[in-house]
Amino acid sequence: xxxxxxxxxxxxxxxxxxxxxxxxxxxxxxxxxxxxxxxxxxxxxxxxxxxxxxxxxxxxxxxxxxxxxxxxxxxxxxxxxxxxxxxxxxxxxxxxxxxxxxxxxxxxxxxxxxxxxxxxxxxxxxxxxxxxxxxxxxxxxxxxxxxxxxxxxxxxxxxxxxxxxxxxxxxxxxxxxxxxxxxxxxxxxxxxxxxxxxxxxxxxxxxxxxxxxxxxxxxxxxxxxxxxxxxxxxxxxxxxxxxxxxxxxxxxxxxxxxxxxxxxxxxxxxxxxxxxxxxxxxxxxxxxxxxxxxxxxxxxxxxxxxxxxxxxxxxxxxxxxxxxxxxxxxxxxxxxxxxxxxxxxxxxxxxxxxxxxxxxxxxxxxxxxxxxxxxxxxxxxxxxxxxxxxxxxxxxxxxxxxxxxxxxxxxxxxxxxxxxxxxxxxxxxxxxxxxxxxxxxx
Numbered sequence: 001x002x003x004x005x006x007x008x009x010x011x012x013x014x015x016x017x018x019x020x021x022x023x024x025x026x027x028x029x030x031x032x033x034x035x036x037x038x039x040x041x042x043x044x045x046x047x048x049x050x051x052x053x054x055x056x057x058x059x060x061x062x063x064x065x066x067x068x069x070x071x072x073x074x075x076x077x078x079x080x081x082x083x084x085x086x087x088x089x090x091x092x093x094x095x096x097x098x099x100x101x102x103x104x105x106x107x108x109x110x111x112x113x114x115x116x117x118x119x120x121x122x123x124x125x126x127x128x129x130x131x132x133x134x135x136x137x138x139x140x141x142x143x144x145x146x147x148x149x150x151x152x153x154x155x156x157x158x159x160x161x162x163x164x165x166x167x168x169x170x171x172x173x174x175x176x177x178x179x180x181x182x183x184x185x186x187x188x189x190x191x192x193x194x195x196x197x198x199x200x201x202x203x204x205x206x207x208x209x210x211x212x213x214x215x216x217x218x219x220x221x222x223x224x225x226x227x228x229x230x231x232x233x234x235x236x237x238x239x240x241x242x243x244x245x246x247x248x249x250x251x252x253x254x255x256x257x258x259x260x261x262x263x264x265x266x267x268x269x270x271x272x273x274x275x276x277x278x279x280x281x282x283x284x285x286x287x288x289x290x291x292x293x294x295x296x297x298x299x300x301x302x303x304x305x306x307x308x309x310x311x312x313x314x315x316x317x318x319x320x321x322x323x324x325x326x327x328x329x330x331x332x333x334x335x336x337x338x339x340x341x342x343x344x345x346x347x348x349x350x351x352x353x354x355x356x357x358x359x360x361x362x363x364x365x366x367x368x369x370x371x372x373x374x375x376x377x378x379x380x381x382x383x384x385x386x387x388x389x390x391x392x393x394x395x396x397x398x399x400x401x402x403x404x405x406x407x408x409x410x411x412x413x414x415x416x417x418x419x420x421x422x423x424x425x426x427x428x429x430x431x432x433x434x435x436x437x438x439x440x441x442x
Contacts, residue, residue: 001256010013011177012109012175012178013178014035014036014175015038018035018036018038023174025174029134029235031134033176035262038209040171040178041170041340046180049166050166056095057334060401060402061403062404066399068405068409069406070406070413072088072402072406072410073396073410074395075417078416095377109177110172110177110211111139114211114216115210117224118144119144120141120147120150120221120224121139121142121188121204121209122142122150122203123139123205124137124200125137125138125189125193125194125200125203126193126195126199127194127195127199131195131248132190133164134171135169135171135189135190135193136171136176137170138170138173139172139208139209144224144227148202150233151201151203151204151234151235151236152228152229152234152236152309153192153204153236154229154235154236154237154302154306155184155185155237155238155296156295156299157182158182158189158374159182160239160240160295162332163182163183164374165182165183167180167182167183168185169181170186171210183207184238184240185205187240191244191246192238194250206225211300215400215401219398219400222384223384224309225304225385226355226384226385227385229308230277230309230354233310233329234310234313235306235311236312236313237314237315238311239291239314239316240306243430245318250317251354252319253318253319253320254320254322256323256330257288257321257322259329260285260319261286261336262285282383288343289300289343289344291314291316292343292348297348298344298370299426300368300372301378301382302379302388303368304385306352307347307352307353307354307356308354308355308385310352310409310435311324311352312351312352325351325352326382327348327352328349340427347368351352355386355388358388359387360415360419360421361380361411362412362424362427362442364383365389365411365442366427376404377400377404377407380407381407384396384397396411405441408441412440
C-alpha cells in the first residue's frame, strides 16, 4: 500500500489505510506514526519535487502576436477582430468558473479546502525544548473581520544567495503532512519559533499560508496581501541566519532604528561592501546602508509589506530595531546629512505610511523600477495593495493563469482606457529589443 502523495512537493506519508495517525518524535529525533509504523521519506520527497519542477513553471509562456487572447482586466472593453465584444468567464474575483483546479472538496492533505475571498490562514508555531527539533506547525483559517492578533513575516524566499530549492521539511497539522520549503524559509521559522515553555506564536508566511499549487487561491490571496500586512500587529523582517544572532533563552536588545544608526553610516559616503561584519557594531549600533544593501531590500514584494505595516522590526545581530511612521523623519533630524534618495532603498523613507495616495499602478511601477521579482508578473501584482482606492485595485486582481505579456498589455490598457492616463506610453518602456514584445509595454 502506497502513502498518499500530494502535489506540494511532499506527501501525507502514512499508509492510505491509516485513518487515525498518531505521530511522535522518538529519542533519536526520528518522526514515526504509532498507528502505521511509518516515517516520512524526506529524500524521496525532495527527489519527487525536483522531477516535478519542470512542469510547475512560474508563468504560462507568452503568446504570439495576434493570439494574445486578451480579456484581463475585466474593466477593459476588448473587442475581437470581427468587432464582437470579448467576454471572460472569470468575473471580478479572478477565479475561472471553468477551472479544473482544486475545490473545497478536492484533497490537498495540508490544505483541506480552498480559501475564499473573505478568509486567510495563520500559521501557529509552538515552543520546543530544542532549537533543532523538527519544524512542526498548524494552520488556522480565520475570516477577515474576525481574527486573532498575529505577526506577518517579510523575507525573501531564496535568501541572500537566491537559493530557491525546496529541500527543507516542514510538517503541518496533526498528521504531520510534509511540505518542502527553502533553506531561508526554514531558517526563518526556526528563528521565530518561541523558546518560552508553552510559548505559541501566530504568524502569516506567504509560502505556507497560501496553497502555492492552487493558482486560483494564490491569485485571491495575493490580492489581499495589503490587507494582511496592514492588519498585522507588526511585520517582522528576517534578513537571514547570517545576520541574526540567537542567544538561547534570551530576548534581543530592543532599540528604535534612528537611535541605533552609526553616525558615519549616515553620511554621503557609500560603498557596495556588504560584509556582514559591518552590519552591526557591538550590540547597540548598526550601519544602515550596509543593511539596506542586502538582497532583501531589492525585492518588489517587500515594498508593500513595509509601507503598509503599522510597525516593523528588523533583527541585526542581537539587536532588534523598530520602525514606525515617524522613523524616516527622526533619522533626518538626528542625521541631517543622510540622503534617502541616494540610499540603496529610497522607498523605505515611506515605511509604515500606508497606501500611496494619488499613485496609479504605472506610477508605482516606476517608483519601484529597480526592484526585482522572480516572476515578472509580480512587478505589478506585488504593488496592487498600495493603490489607495478600492476602485483602482478591483480591476487589477492578480490572476496567475495569465502570461506576462497578457498582464503587461492589460495594465497599459487599464491606464489608457480606465484611468485616462496617457503618460503610460512615455514612462520608461522596458521591453528589450528583439523580444517580440510591444515596445510600450511596462
